[in-house]
Amino acid sequence: MSLWHAVVLAVVQGLTEFLPISSSAHLWFFPWAFGWSDGGIPFDVALHVGTLFAVLIYFLGTWVELVLNGLGVHYPGSASAEQVATNRRIFWLLVVGTIPGAIVGALFERFIEETWRNPGPIAAAVIGVAVLMIVVEAMGGLKRTMQDVHLGDALIIGCAQALALFPGVSRSGITIIAGLWRKMTREAAARFSFLLSTPLIAGAALVEVPKLLKMRHEAGGVDISTSTLIISVVVSAVVGYAVIGFLLRYLQTKTLKIFVVYRFAFGIVILVLMFLHRGAAR
Numbered sequence: 001m002s003l004w005h006a007v008v009l010a011v012v013q014g015l016t017e018f019l020p021i022s023s024s025a026h027l028w029f030f031p032w033a034f035g036w037s038d039g040g041i042p043f044d045v046a047l048h049v050g051t052l053f054a055v056l057i058y059f060l061g062t063w064v065e066l067v068l069n070g071l072g073v074h075y076p077g078s079a080s081a082e083q084v085a086t087n088r089r090i091f092w093l094l095v096v097g098t099i100p101g102a103i104v105g106a107l108f109e110r111f112i113e114e115t116w117r118n119p120g121p122i123a124a125a126v127i128g129v130a131v132l133m134i135v136v137e138a139m140g141g142l143k144r145t146m147q148d149v150h151l152g153d154a155l156i157i158g159c160a161q162a163l164a165l166f167p168g169v170s171r172s173g174i175t176i177i178a179g180l181w182r183k184m185t186r187e188a189a190a191r192f193s194f195l196l197s198t199p200l201i202a203g204a205a206l207v208e209v210p211k212l213l214k215m216r217h218e219a220g221g222v223d224i225s226t227s228t229l230i231i232s233v234v235v236s237a238v239v240g241y242a243v244i245g246f247l248l249r250y251l252q253t254k255t256l257k258i259f260v261v262y263r264f265a266f267g268i269v270i271l272v273l274m275f276l277h278r279g280a281a282r
Helices: 003-016 023-034 040-058 060-070 081-116 119-139 151-165 171-181 186-215 226-250 257-281
Strands: none
Touching: 003 023, 003 040, 003 226, 023 040, 023 119, 023 257, 040 060, 040 186, 040 226, 060 081, 060 186, 081 119, 081 151, 081 186, 119 171, 119 257, 151 171, 151 186, 171 186, 186 226
């Protein structure tokens, strides 16, 4: 894989991991549409390491407080007992919410990769989630904040996150939808989504990155240099960090309408190219 292709995919990953438009669909789309070499799931996960750094750095202060408070440490010293208790509750709710995605990933990731990493299912997922966005936006009554999240919310949003293993769904998209369905504000739903994604992305990286490094030294493996891999991760992290800040600010005053329009357009493009490819192959 050339440096140019790797960097383009890194930018794509940084842009699409946190915007509700599906990073997996876009990482699949560019090699498929333009005939580039495909690093497959291991390279995709390596790019996710960049966005993992982005979300960890962006929410570093939040994570320090959540983890320490969750483990019973009163931090910072100036925090009220109520705030510490809230952080402890949110920390353990994030732990609970991570479980569904971890179980589904462990059991079905390879099956989903082999079965659903194709244009038809991906286009259907891209468009289907856009329809769900329209539905939840029409419900209204979005008033609940992060402080209002409870066990039922964590379980439902966590189960929604498990669906993000299907290419085209979008981890942020489906979890934000679940949060809106639970009457959370858009900004609160996005914030909880980003925090909830962190453990699963980290777990996937621990499993897949060693595979990528091993494949680079095998015959027929992924052809990518160490420098290209490092540059790709850094680019993904920088772009992802900027996108997190943008989306949290955007959703304070805006709806998901622009992402609905984009998903419909993207899904239609995939379907059109799919039929053109099939026609050319005959």
